[in-house]
Amino acid sequence: MAEQLYQRDIYGQTLLKLGALDKNIVVLDADLSSSTRTNLFAKQFPDRFFNFGVAEQNMMATAAGLASCGKTVFLSTFAVFAAGRAWDQIRVSIGYNNFNVKIVATHAGITVGPDGASHQALEDIALMRVLPNMNIIVPCDGPQAADAVIAAAKNPGPFYIRLGRSKVPTIENKDDFKFGKAQVISEGSDVTIIACGIMVFEALLAVKSLAQKGIKVRLVNMHTIWPLDKEAILKAAKETKFFVVCEEHNVFGGLASSIDEVVAEHCPKKVIRLGIRNRFGQSGEPADLLKEYNLTSLDIEKAVLSNIS
Amino acid sequence: MENKQLSVKELEARAKETRRLIIEMLAKAGSGHPGGSLSAADLVVALYFNILRFNAKDPQWSERDRFHMSKGHCCPLWYAVLAQTGYFPREELMTLRQLGSNLQGHPARMTPGIESASGSLGQGLSVGLGMALAAKIDKKNYRVYVLLGDGETQEGNIWEAAMACSHFSCDNLCAILDFNGCQIDGRCEDIMGLEPLVAKWQAFGWHVIEIDGHDMNQILSAYEQAKTIKSKPTIIIARTVKGKGVSFMEGVISFHGKAPTKEEAEKALKELS
Numbered sequence: 258m259a260e261q262l263y264q265r266d267i268y269g270q271t272l273l274k275l276g277a278l279d280k281n282i283v284v285l286d287a288d289l290s291s292s293t294r295t296n297l298f299a300k301q302f303p304d305r306f307f308n309f310g311v312a313e314q315n316m317m318a319t320a321a322g323l324a325s326c327g328k329t330v331f332l333s334t335f336a337v338f339a340a341g342r343a344w345d346q347i348r349v350s351i352g353y354n355n356f357n358v359k360i361v362a363t364h365a366g367i368t369v370g371p372d373g374a375s376h377q378a379l380e381d382i383a384l385m386r387v388l389p390n391m392n393i394i395v396p397c398d399g400p401q402a403a404d405a406v407i408a409a410a411k412n413p414g415p416f417y418i419r420l421g422r423s424k425v426p427t428i429e430n431k432d433d434f435k436f437g438k439a440q441v442i443s444e445g446s447d448v449t450i451i452a453c454g455i456m457v458f459e460a461l462l463a464v465k466s467l468a469q470k471g472i473k474v475r476l477v478n479m480h481t482i483w484p485l486d487k488e489a490i491l492k493a494a495k496e497t498k499f500f501v502v503c504e505e506h507n508v509f510g511g512l513a514s515s516i517d518e519v520v521a522e523h524c525p526k527k528v529i530r531l532g533i534r535n536r537f538g539q540s541g542e543p544a545d546l547l548k549e550y551n552l553t554s555l556d557i558e559k560a561v562l563s564n565i566s
Numbered sequence: 567m568e569n570k571q572l573s574v575k576e577l578e579a580r581a582k583e584t585r586r587l588i589i590e591m592l593a594k595a596g597s598g599h600p601g602g603s604l605s606a607a608d609l610v611v612a613l614y615f616n617i618l619r620f621n622a623k624d625p626q627w628s629e630r631d632r633f634h635m636s637k638g639h640c641c642p643l644w645y646a647v648l649a650q651t652g653y654f655p656r657e658e659l660m661t662l663r664q665l666g667s668n669l670q671g672h673p674a675r676m677t678p679g680i681e682s683a684s685g686s687l688g689q690g691l692s693v694g695l696g697m698a699l700a701a702k703i704d705k706k707n708y709r710v711y712v713l714l715g716d717g718e719t720q721e722g723n724i725w726e727a728a729m730a731c732s733h734f735s736c737d738n739l740c741a742i743l744d745f746n747g748c749q750i751d752g753r754c755e756d757i758m759g760l761e762p763l764v765a766k767w768q769a770f771g772w773h774v775i776e777i778d779g780h781d782m783n784q785i786l787s788a789y790e791q792a793k794t795i796k797s798k799p800t801i802i803i804a805r806t807v808k809g810k811g812v813s814f815m816e817g818v819i820s821f822h823g824k825a826p827t828k829e830e831a832e833k834a835l836k837e838l839s
Contacts, residue, residue: 325697
């Protein structure tokens with residue numbers, strides 16, 4: 258059994274390390290610091306941590322003011338509140354200004370579980386993807402959450418990093434993380450599965466099962482949604498027969514749409530989209546919700562089998 | 567750097583000149599917001615010429631005081647003052663709102679001297695709060711000034727920021743409320759009542775100074791008083807007249823967001839000569 262980690266634990270620990278190295282890093286939260294794990298930074302560096310209470314709009318625009326004075330600002334809240342509640346502040350005060358504000362949104366996706374639809378961000382990638390200057394990373398596991406946070410600290414401009422609530426299995430033996438470069442997890446010539454976040458592990462299970470049936474799948478971890486690795490998509494279009502895209506997000510506007518846009522314009526091929534099909538979420542245990550919304554490895558395997566000629 | 571102090575008379579002359587530039591820019595651009603630019607002119611002129619520490623030749627000077635115009639639609643006023651204080655050539659003012667111009671219809675960072683974009687109301691006090699917190703972290707002495715519109719304070723974000731500025735004891739922050747009493751759809755009290763404004767800001771933990779926003783002596787002494795207030799932020803609630811300085815614009819709501827025609831501009835410039 259693979260190692261299971263909370264991405265937000267790794268985030269909190271990585272912030273601590275970065276905070277010790279770089280005195281310019283300031284961290285903000287909106288009354289969720291124990292859930293997002295920014296409380297680790299708060300304890301270690303109280304002079305560089307500010308809690309805004311339940312006021313995400315103020316937190317976002319204040320981050321812009323801090324960044325205008327040369328600070329690198331990491332800020333966190335749940336993904337629904339980060340991307341949705343304060344979108345205009347992100348658009349005008351962070352995105353348009355092209356400031357060094359790194360939004361690390363936790364509790365994204367359907368696997369938030371029992372809290373239900375109001376708390377399950379299924380549209381946050383779409384909301385961020387339409388903002389010029391915004392870089393977007395959806396890490397697939399715990400260690401990659403650290404990679405994403407380090408990339409955001411190193412590269413200038415605004416970032417949106419999407420983390421989950423639950424523990425996720427670590428994908429072993431993958432290549433080094435490169436910001437903006439897709440990660441090929443397995444090589445294959447029949448079909449390409451492109452996934453991000455927790456769906457990479459589900460896809461990997463499907464790939465293993467399909468291999469036993471003689472189907473060779475290329476599995477691509479598209480951790481960076483923007484800037485998108487177009488080359489990896491074009492290469493897969495040339496070398497494999499069709500695409501299956503998997504995301505814990507609405508199929509409108511997220512990873513699937515990103516792939517569709519490149520494929521339709523440059524290399525028309527069939528793209529099967531596995532994601533939330535424009536529905537709101539609901540309460541339930543994460544594993545049951547993944548089944549209900551057809552996001553399990555079995556669903557991925559089925560999608561491949563029913564489309565392969 | 568300390569800037570040269572002007573006398574009240576000189577400031578009044580600067581304000582008149584600034585109003586002339588606003589009218590000329592807007593008439594040339596054919597669109598924009600004269601009402602609030604004119605009402606806040608005395609407040610911003612006094613601030614830039616006698617209070618703010620900055621270096622127009624080095625806009626990023628780290629010790630500079632920060633100014634942010636949260637009511638971004640009044641940027642013709644900001645541009646006119648930035649040009650007069652040497653941030654960019656005066657001729658550039660006549661490119662307002664044109665394709666490729668550094669002077670956008672609402673403030674943007676491409677303009678020398680502008681720290682942050684605005685235009686979507688309600689965000690600027692938070693931006694100022696971020697600047698004030700950065701000063702505290704870095705133990706710097708610069709002060710932060712944020713110009714707010716009155717209609718703008720109907721935005722919830724303003725009150726989130728108001729709460730936070732006093733929570734974080736930002737005595738290095740001074741808000742200026744251009745209280746001209748008008749917004750696009752009518753008088754503020756008819757659209758969405760703001761009063762009692764003094765009591766509201768006091769209740770949010772602010773030191774409140776009420777002044778006539780067209781009286782240079784009162785404006786200067788309010789800025790000086792704000793510097794002395796410790797452990798809480800200050801707001802200067804400046805009672806102003808929308809369209810101030812141009813008789814046929816004063817208190818006329820339609821001039822909130824309508825540029826003067828060529829004929830109106832000529833008439834206005836005569837009054838301001």
